[in-house]
Amino acid sequence: MFSELFWAYLIAISLLTVTPGVDTLLVMRxxxxxxxxxxxVTSAGICSGLFFHATLSALGISLLLLETAWAFSALxxxxxxxxxxxxxGSLRQAVKHKSASGAEAPLVARQAVPMAMSFREGLLSNVLNPKTALFYMALLPQFVDPAxxxxxxxxxxxxxHxxxxxCWQCGLAWMVVRFREVGIGVRARRLLNGLTGGFFIAMGARLAGN
Known part of the structure; x- marks a missing residue:
């Protein structure tokens, strides 16, 4: 019984994993x-947040958040x-590279980013995402053997998950780095930061407006 549930879950979660979203763009950025x-490290932070949502789902706190309007609104x-x-932050990076690129550089220097910062960005992105909480509340119980x-x-x-x-997000990170190594320039990075920044702001505004 559990084996059948597991394979069904594996298919569902694989499709969810490869669907582009906020997490994908954050890792690429x-x-x-x-x-x-x-x-x-950003991916590790994002994925660590899954255990937070799984715990809430198992304890029924996600359901409580749904039924408590102020708590869900706060989240x-x-x-x-x-x-x-x-x-x-992404838009600031786009503007920064635009002003700093008087001559188009073949390769943008990498920033020395503390691992704690990368992990925190990923973790908060996942933990503070109410859609992830709703997804885990609705999905996980369907694949849990009541026995x-x-x-x-x-x-x-x-x-x-x-x-x-x-695996998926680290693969995406490798692809981004590989593209940099074969000659991605300042304009391409500025475009990625601009698109990512616009997407994050639009998603945040939509989430706040719902």
């Missing part, structure tokens, strides 16, 4: 900012503000 390590606004903050320990199963399923997402 940070990989372009500080290299492969920056992207992978939504915190997530919206964080997305807008990330977006403004077993719900908490242990939820963490195990989150662990599977962790491994899949880490």
């Amino acid at each position: 940070n990989a372009g900012r500080g290299g492969f390590r920056d992207g992978c 939504k606004w915190a997530g919206a503000c964080y997305l807008i903050w990330l977006g403004l 077993g320990n719900a908490f242990q199963q939820s963490l195990m399923l989150a662990g599977v 962790f491994l899949l997402a880490m």
